[in-house]
Amino acid sequence: xxxxxxxxxxxxxxxxxxxxxxxxxxxxxxxxxxxxxxxxxxxxxxxxxxxxxxxxxxxxxxxxxxxxxxxxxxxxxxxxxxxxxxxxxxxxxxxxxxxxxxxxxxxxxxxxxxxxxxxxxxxxxxxxxxxxxxxxxxxxxxxxxxxxxxxxxxxxxxxxxxxxxxxxxxxxxxxxxxxxxxxxxxxxxxxxxxxxxxxxxxxxxxxxxxxxxxxxxxxxxxxxxxxxxxxxxxxxxxxxxxxxxxxxxxxxxxxxxxxxxxxxxxxxxxxxxxxxxxxxxxxxxxxxxxxxxxxxxxxxxxxxxxxxxxxxxxxxxxxxxxxxxxxxxxxxxxxxxxxxxxxxxxxxxxxxxxxxxxxxxxxxxxxxxxxxxxxxxxxxxxxxxxxxxxxxxxxxxxxxxxxxxxxxxxxxxxxxxxxxxxxxxxxxxxxxxxxxxxxxxxxxxxxxxxxxxxxxxxxxxxxxxxxxxxxxxxxxxxxxxxxxxxxxxxxxxxxxxxxxxxxxxxxxxxxxxxxxxxxxxxxxxxxxxxxxxxxxxxxxxxxxxxxxxxxxxxxxxxxxxxxxxxxxxxxxxxxxxxxxxxxxxxxxxxxxxxxxxxxxxxxxxxxxxxxxxxxxxxxxxxxxxxxxxxxxxxxxxxxxxxxxxxxxxxxxxxxxxxxxxxxxxxxxxxxxxxxxxxxxxxxxxxxxxxxxxxxxxxxx
Numbered sequence: 087x088x089x090x091x092x093x094x095x096x097x098x099x100x101x102x103x104x105x106x107x108x109x110x111x112x113x114x115x116x117x118x119x120x121x122x123x124x125x126x127x128x129x130x131x132x133x134x135x136x137x138x139x140x141x142x143x144x145x146x147x148x149x150x151x152x153x154x155x156x157x158x159x160x161x162x163x164x165x166x167x168x169x170x171x172x173x174x175x176x177x178x179x180x181x182x183x184x185x186x187x188x189x190x191x192x193x194x195x196x197x198x199x200x201x202x203x204x205x206x207x208x209x210x211x212x213x214x215x216x217x218x219x220x221x222x223x224x225x226x227x228x229x230x231x232x233x234x235x236x237x238x239x240x241x242x243x244x245x246x247x248x249x250x251x252x253x254x255x256x257x258x259x260x261x262x263x264x265x266x267x268x269x270x271x272x273x274x275x276x277x278x279x280x281x282x283x284x285x286x287x288x289x290x291x292x293x294x295x296x297x298x299x300x301x302x303x304x305x306x307x308x309x310x311x312x313x314x315x316x317x318x319x320x321x322x323x324x325x326x327x328x329x330x331x332x333x334x335x336x337x338x339x340x341x342x343x344x345x346x347x348x349x350x351x352x353x354x355x356x357x358x359x360x361x362x363x364x365x366x367x368x369x370x371x372x373x374x375x376x377x378x379x380x381x382x383x384x385x386x387x388x389x390x391x392x393x394x395x396x397x398x399x400x401x402x403x404x405x406x407x408x409x410x411x412x413x414x415x416x417x418x419x420x421x422x423x424x425x426x427x428x429x430x431x432x433x434x435x436x437x438x439x440x441x442x443x444x445x446x447x448x449x450x451x452x453x454x455x456x457x458x459x460x461x462x463x464x465x466x467x468x469x470x471x472x473x474x475x476x477x478x479x480x481x482x483x484x485x486x487x488x489x490x491x492x493x494x495x496x497x498x499x500x501x502x503x504x505x506x507x508x509x510x511x512x513x514x515x516x517x518x519x520x521x522x523x524x525x526x527x528x529x530x531x532x533x534x535x536x537x538x539x540x541x542x543x544x545x546x547x548x549x550x551x552x553x554x555x556x557x558x559x560x561x562x563x564x565x566x567x568x569x570x571x572x573x574x575x576x577x578x579x580x581x582x583x584x585x586x587x588x589x590x591x592x593x594x595x596x597x598x599x600x601x602x603x604x605x606x607x608x609x610x611x612x613x614x615x616x617x618x619x620x621x622x623x624x625x626x627x628x629x630x631x632x633x634x635x636x637x638x639x640x641x642x643x644x645x646x647x648x649x650x651x652x653x654x655x656x657x658x659x660x661x662x663x664x665x666x667x668x669x670x671x672x673x674x675x676x677x678x679x680x681x682x683x684x685x686x687x688x689x690x691x692x693x694x695x696x697x698x699x700x701x702x703x704x705x706x707x708x709x710x711x712x713x714x715x716x717x718x719x720x721x722x723x724x725x726x727x728x729x730x731x732x733x734x735x736x737x738x739x740x741x742x743x744x745x746x747x748x749x750x751x752x753x754x755x756x757x758x759x760x761x762x763x764x765x766x767x768x769x770x771x772x773x774x775x776x777x778x779x780x781x782x783x784x785x786x
Contacts, residue, residue: 129163130777131170141166141780159595163780169242171770176245179252183244188237189215191244202484214484221445253766254759264751270695272741277712278687280680281701282671283729284663292662299647299654308772312645314781315591316612317637319575321566321584322602325559325630327414327549335416335549339409342375342545343418363406368420368543377415378546384427384539394419399540408545419544426536433509433532434473434491436462437483439525446525448482459526463519466528470517473530482525492532505529563631567624575622575635590648591640594781608634613781643776660725667730668723675720676734692739703728713738 127135141162148158175181192198193210203218205211222233303310327335343361350357365371372380387399397407401421408418439446440455448455462480466473474490481491493501498510502522508529512518516531551559562582569578579586587601594613599605608625611617612634622635640646673679680687688701690712698709705726715721715735724731 128778128780129166130775130779131167132174132774132776134170134174136166136170159780160593163778167771167774167776168767171767171774172242172246172249175249175770179249181245181249183241183248187244188241191240191247200485201488217447221447250763250766254762257755257758257762259751259755259758261747261751264747264754267754268744268747268750269741272694273713274692274694274739274741275709275713275735276689276691276693276737276739277715277733277735278676278689279700279708279712279731279733280671280676280683280685280687281726281729281731282667282683282685284660284667285729287663287666289659291666292659294655294658294662296647298658299650302654302658303644303647303650307644310645310650311643311772311776312591312640312649313593313778314613314641314643315593315646315649316609316639317646317648318589318592318599318612318634319586319637320589320599320602320608320632320634321579321586322627322629323559323562323566323584323631323633325551325556327551328555331552331555332411332414332416332549334552335547336409336411338547339416339418339545342547343409362418362420362545368422372543372545376544376546377548378544380543382541384423384425384541386537386539398542414549416547416549417544419542421540422543423541425539425541427539428510428534429537430495430497430535431509431531431533432492432494433496434477434493434530435483435486435505436466436473436477436481436491436528437525438462438480438528439482443525444523446482448525455526459519459528463517463528466530467517470515470530473517495535559631563624563633566633567622570622570633570635575637588637591646602629602632605632605634608632612636643778664725664730671723671730671732676732679732689736700726700731705731708733 128138128141129136144162144166145158148162189212192215193203198210198215203210203214205214219233223230343363345361345364346359347356348359349355360366362368362371362375369380387395390398391412394407394410394412398419398421401407401419403421403424406418406420409416410418436459438450438455438459439448440450440452441448442452443455450458458480462476466476474492477491478487481487483491486493496509498506500506501509502524504520504522505527508516508518508520509531512531514531514534516529518529520527520529562584566578566582566584569582573581576586576588587599589600592599592609592612594609596609597604597606599608605625605627607627608623611623611625617636619636619638622633625632625634638646670683671679672682676687679685690700693699693709693712695709698704698706700708703726705728708724708726708731711721711724712733712735715733717735717738720734721732724733
């Protein structure tokens with residue numbers, strides 16, 4: 087019962103140790119709904135098509151788990167590309183798996199490491215596992231199809247595991263490589279050097295053009311692959327309530343705090359109606375006058391708004407706090423109750439199932455199960471100390487059989503409703519009989535952990551933008567539209583006192599625009615097939631008026647210049663500065679170069695591969711050059727990380743040879759094996775020909 091219930095609650099499984107997301111057991115109806123898509127595939131990977139309908143169905147199923155559109159599309163697309171790349175490798179190798187290998191994998195999953203699936207010897211019992219599968223089949227074809235899909239994903243994961251293990255098994259480290267690592271870490275070299283730092287050339291002297299960044303991206307295209315994107319500029323003219331609107335809401339709240347007079351038709355006379363702070367029925371008052379109805383939930387101090395928690399939690403019963411402003415709402419909160427409320431419960435139960443109950447393998451009729459449950463109830467009521475033994479001998483819940491029927495630290499909502507209600511409303515020591523979809527439960531409340539909680543009545547008036555406020559927003563949006571027809575976007579916005587936000591790289595399935603939040607409609611428009619660079623459009627949203635302009639369109643399959651700038655521009659600046667410095671560093675010796683550049687010759691003593699600091703900076707290229715030179719030999723100019731160098735090796739200290747290098751060999755082998763998965767996937771991805779047609783296909 088426990089395993090199936092957990093699966094339903096989570097609507098799927100996640101194998102955390104592998105990071106492979108597995109979809110729900112119970113798959114609902116597939117995406118139908120009348121929409122039609124082109125028969126064109128949403129993409130290709132090395133000539134293997136990703137079918138539109140399959141992709142849409144997977145997106146729909148994943149969305150049932152509450153993920154947003156961007157996460158779902160990125161996840162499904164990434165999974166499809168990865169799956170095709172790996173399946174191509176599996177086919178080349180002829181990699182196949184048997185049923186026993188799948189079951190072996192299942193045994194290792196956390197949700198199946200449960201007494202329900204183990205025999206008395208502590209071994210995984212295939213018979214019990216098959217009974218579990220029979221339970222799923224009883225739930226109908228959809229549930230069984232869900233399991234088969236889940237099993238297929240397990241098979242794919244098992245193939246991945248076998249594939250990467252095969253590669254790891256082929257990874258080897260020679261004694262020569264281990265020896266090289268040893269000497270790299272322990273061989274020392276002393277040298278003199280002269281350096282001219284990049285900081286000696288002003289940045290203004292080495293401007294980098296967009297064209298140069300683009301050429302660099304194209305030259306190293308495999309490192310800069312990217313999905314199609316748009317560069318946008320946008321302004322959100324917020325329609326939040328004005329100060330006047332907030333004041334109006336505050337006045338409404340204040341009116342509700344005062345006593346009022348109303349005519350009573352029954353009594354034929356005026357009645358004085360108490361305000362919120364004095365009313366005898368604050369719950370009814372809130373439900374009648376507040377913009378947010380009464381919520382009976384008990385809250386801890388930590389669950390209250392942080393800014394007001396101390397003031398509210400410190401109220402005595404009957405006292406009020408406010409008015410106070412939270413967001414665009416004016417509130418007054420009144421303390422109704424302060425109680426120690428059960429937060430977690432430890433409870434024991436004995437499940438007596440019957441043949442038509444959910445997940446049941448029992449042969450008892452419902453009447454027979456009820457009679458047995460009544461008899462066991464009498465036994466445990468007569469001797470509650472014997473509950474654990476009676477549970478172990480009689481319960482049909484394999485999840486708690488080994489613990490005498492006990493579940494510890496149950497939080498509210500974890501169990502089925504009838505079970506939950508009993509354990510949270512009954513005092514410790516209570517024993518009773520409850521019926522759920524799984525059968526009859528004899529329940530004993532073993533203990534409770536209480537937390538101090540409060541129940542509040544909060545009167546709320548939401549400040550709303552007035553017609554005057556909305557008119558001002560619309561007028562400003564119209565002015566901006568008129569201005570950007572003839573002016574540069576950000577300049578036009580600034581002249582009106584508005585902030586233009588840039589977004590260098592927005593993907594087709596992005597949900598959010600930086601600084602303004604979810605704006606899916608605007609992003610979809612930007613990827614429309616007829617939309618060109620320079621086009622702009624206005625959108626009326628719940629937040630206000632949004633004006634979006636498409637600055638540029640990138641469908642090259644590579645990152646944009648703006649996106650690559652932070653990485654590439656420093657490299658190109660360094661190269662340009664190095665060229666300038668080379669011309670200054672004339673001479674054939676370190677002394678001559680130092681004289682020409684008016685710098686000093688510096689020394690490094692006994693540097694090693696793990697301590698390759700050169701003048702306070704890590705410069706592996708400079709160190710490597712010095713180590714490779716013969717003693718008293720001088721290098722050519724070297725472009726390091728922090729400047730251009732010339733070195734002269736003055737001494738070498740070679741480490742003593744070891745009898746063997748097994749320790750280094752083992753370490754290198756482990757490091758190499760650990761990097762197999764990422765290295766292989768990176769290599770496959772860079773070599774693959776990937777076509778992403780999602781925007782063109784799904785926007786039709």
